[in-house]
Amino acid sequence: MKAIRIESEEQLKQAFEIRKTVFIDEQGTPEEEEYDAFDSLQADAEHILILDGERAVGTGRWRLHDGYGKLERICILPSYRKRGIGNKIVHTLEEFATKQGITKVKLHGQVQAETFYHKLGYKTVSDMFMEDGIPHILMKKALSETF
Numbered sequence: 001m002k003a004i005r006i007e008s009e010e011q012l013k014q015a016f017e018i019r020k021t022v023f024i025d026e027q028g029t030p031e032e033e034e035y036d037a038f039d040s041l042q043a044d045a046e047h048i049l050i051l052d053g054e055r056a057v058g059t060g061r062w063r064l065h066d067g068y069g070k071l072e073r074i075c076i077l078p079s080y081r082k083r084g085i086g087n088k089i090v091h092t093l094e095e096f097a098t099k100q101g102i103t104k105v106k107l108h109g110q111v112q113a114e115t116f117y118h119k120l121g122y123k124t125v126s127d128m129f130m131e132d133g134i135p136h137i138l139m140k141k142a143l144s145e146t147f
Contacts, residue, residue, distance in 0.1 A: 060090070060093050068105055069093070
């Protein structure tokens with residue numbers, strides 16, 4: 001498995017297909033809520049893909065938001081879960097943010113993934129809230145300069 005920065009429309013389309021499978025088809029997020037102004041190569045967000053050979057199996061993005069690197073749209077195809085890909089996505093996004101001088105990150109984690117993010121050093125800093133019909137919590141982490 002390798003992580004790559006998305007640099008072409010074809011790669012971005014692959015990320016959208018993963019997001020459609022996970023967020024829209026599996027979790028029921030309305031399509032109009034899933035895609036936003038940060039979903040282009042020209043937007044102020046860095047997108048990544050996780051590749052298993054030539055197959056795109058996971059994706060995520062990060063962007064600057066209120067002085068934090070905000071990790072977003074992290075997802076993995078169902079048949080590829082429980083293989084450490086989530087760790088790879090989060091660490092890659094953190095590394096990209098660190099290279100841009102970011103020292104702290106945040107994310108809206110789904111409540112069902114809270115333990116996963118705790119294992120990666122994230123702290124829960126909010127009560128549960130609903131986002132796209134799914135329970136979430138705000139989580140934050142200070143980044144070290146070890147990347």
